[in-house]
């Protein structure tokens with residue numbers, strides 16, 4: 001009798017432990033393949049639409065109308081509109097006005113080479129048309145400024161097959177994470193389902209900042225521990241987006257690593273990961289802080305060379321930025337500015353249009369209200 005009881009007890013223990021280990025193994029097979037510890041935040045799906053509730057439109061701040069370029073440009077308009085006021089009031093051929101124009105273009109961060117190009121082009125065009133008045137000069141200068149912009153589509157590109165992947169790069173502090181938040185809101189208001197990839201694993205707080213944007217915009221987020229491999233975060237984000245039928249992965253990246261060459265190597269690696277099926281990389285967006293002027297352009301060129309870029313997001317145009325940097329950035333990098341940031345709020349991202357930008361910058365009527373802010 002005692003032997004039977006012992007045998008039964010051993011059998012029960014064996015069966016129970018077998019059940020425990022089998023169920024534990026089958027659970028671990030469901031975990032993501034990466035060795036990084038991934039935290040996801042995904043709002044519950046609405047049963048009718050399958051779209052995550054809490055989309056961008058439902059946030060109170062989105063009731064605020066989107067920023068417009070004229071208001072957003074802030075102080076950058078001041079110098080230009082004053083200059084154009086004096087050109088219009090001049091007789092076009094005065095040496096003094098041409099000198100004023102040269103000084104103003106240089107001060108606007110256009111750079112020496114492009115300033116000369118604009119001046120020479122405008123003078124040649126006035127010679128050929130024979131115009132000598134201020135209006136003719138203003139139009140000739142505006143046409144030269146317009147010609148610095150590339151003739152390429154500024155639409156953000158989605159691939160035919162999901163998920164589309166956008167990689168966002170740039171030096172630290174330029175506004176990458178904020179721009180990603182604004183982009184996620186834009187995509188969500190267009191009914192796109194978005195996964196944010198917290199590829200900036202350099203700074204501990206970077207993923208928290210991105211997570212805040214995910215919560216505000218109703219996006220999903222894949223994040224990892226500080227120091228983790230950014231490529232594995234991007235890989236997991238793409239896998240997750242594909243598995244759940246999401247449309248878009250927007251990947252944040254670090255603006256600095258321990259050495260500069262490492263950063264460029266890391267970005268090249270990230271790009272290769274983002275290009276791999278089932279992801280479809282359609283945009284590598286370089287974020288450029290407009291207030292850093294010509295210095296920012298030197299760094300921008302390095303990024304463009306290392307990873308190849310499809311578009312520029314020019315941020316902080318609302319601050320102390322001088323408008324010429326938009327023209328210089330586009331002319332020197334040869335890729336279109338697709339968006340401009342004009343503030344820290346979710347709606348402060350404007351789809352860039354060279355014509356609207358120049359009209360706002362050169363709007364002579366606005367000089368009075370702007371000069372009051374002096």
Ligand SMILES: Nc1nc2c(ncn2[C@@H]2O[C@H](COP(=O)(O)OP(=O)(O)OP(=O)(O)O)[C@@H](O)[C@H]2O)c(=O)[nH]1
Nearest residue numbers: 172173174175176177178255315316341342343344
């Ligand atoms: N005024 C203004 N501030 C902006 C704009 N875009 C971003 N910022 C601010 O710039 C600061 C840096 O922005 P982040 O988005 O953290 O920049 P980041 O490139 O991700 O920085 P790192 O993660 O450190 O590399 C924040 O205080 C933002 O609120 C803009 O268009 N206008």
Ligand SMILES: [Mg+2]
Nearest residue numbers: 176177200206
């Ligand atoms: Mg950041």
